[in-house]
Amino acid sequence: xxxxxxxxxxxxxxxxxxxxxxxxxxxxxxxxxxxxxxxxxxxxxxxxxxxxxxxxxxxxxxxxxxxxxxxxxxxxxxxxxxxxxxxxxxxxxxxxxxxxxxxxxxxxxxxxxxxxx
Amino acid sequence: xxxxxxxxxxxxxxxxxxxxxxxxxxxxxxxxxxxxxxxxxxxxxxxxxxxxxxxxxxxxxxxxxxxxxxxxxxxxxxxxxxxxxxxxxxxxxxxxxxxxxxxxxxxxxxxxxxxx
Numbered sequence: 001x002x003x004x005x006x007x008x009x010x011x012x013x014x015x016x017x018x019x020x021x022x023x024x025x026x027x028x029x030x031x032x033x034x035x036x037x038x039x040x041x042x043x044x045x046x047x048x049x050x051x052x053x054x055x056x057x058x059x060x061x062x063x064x065x066x067x068x069x070x071x072x073x074x075x076x077x078x079x080x081x082x083x084x085x086x087x088x089x090x091x092x093x094x095x096x097x098x099x100x101x102x103x104x105x106x107x108x109x110x111x112x113x114x115x116x117x
Numbered sequence: 118x119x120x121x122x123x124x125x126x127x128x129x130x131x132x133x134x135x136x137x138x139x140x141x142x143x144x145x146x147x148x149x150x151x152x153x154x155x156x157x158x159x160x161x162x163x164x165x166x167x168x169x170x171x172x173x174x175x176x177x178x179x180x181x182x183x184x185x186x187x188x189x190x191x192x193x194x195x196x197x198x199x200x201x202x203x204x205x206x207x208x209x210x211x212x213x214x215x216x217x218x219x220x221x222x223x224x225x226x227x228x229x230x231x232x233x
Binding site for chain 2: 009034036042043044045046049090094104105107108109110
């Protein structure tokens with residue numbers, strides 16, 4: 001079974017500071033990993049995904065994440081926070097069914113990012 | 118227009134009432150999903166459907182039922198609502214690219230349900 005742990009339910013940074021949101025996964029097979037963002041009163045939007053093609057994945061809005069197998073981590077970073085980055089961020093791992101296709105997402109509990117002026 | 122729509126966006130109901138949440142998509146995807154979101158718990162899968170004739174339970178299906186009326190429509194029902202079903206409900210869709218290829222899921226805006 002797959003699982004995801006997001007370290008820190010709430011992260012607060014100053015505008016212009018580095019954003020680092022932590023995600024560790026557990027998977028018995030090579031995982032597919034995702035970061036989603038949820039802005040207030042909206043649905044989830046895909047930020048980026050790891051599908052084994054490259055360990056450093058670039059996403060939208062200047063975010064990127066690095067897959068580290070030895071650390072079972074997939075941390076999300078952004079060099080300089082903007083006020084508009086304030087949202088809740090979810091890490092997710094994709095499970096494989098018996099037919100071999102990845103279909104089920106297991107989500108972490110989320111990290112709320114606050115950006116202070 | 119949004120690719121994945123959900124109706125209603127907000128609903129307040131009473132314990133014991135039957136309620137249906139609807140999801141429609143214009144992405145042409147075969148796969149559809151229902152999740153619920155609770156504060157501090159992330160999203161949990163209720164039901165999923167790979168096509169009109171293939172419906173499966175997720176991790177928290179008790180107290181819920183679904184109907185896949187067409188490729189584009191997937192409804193979630195609470196037969197007799199209870200207060201602990203108060204949550205934010207999301208519908209999602211994904212395409213299928215073949216064995217071993219990940220399916221990115223696309224989410225609707227959510228339905229906020231309150232059961233009194």
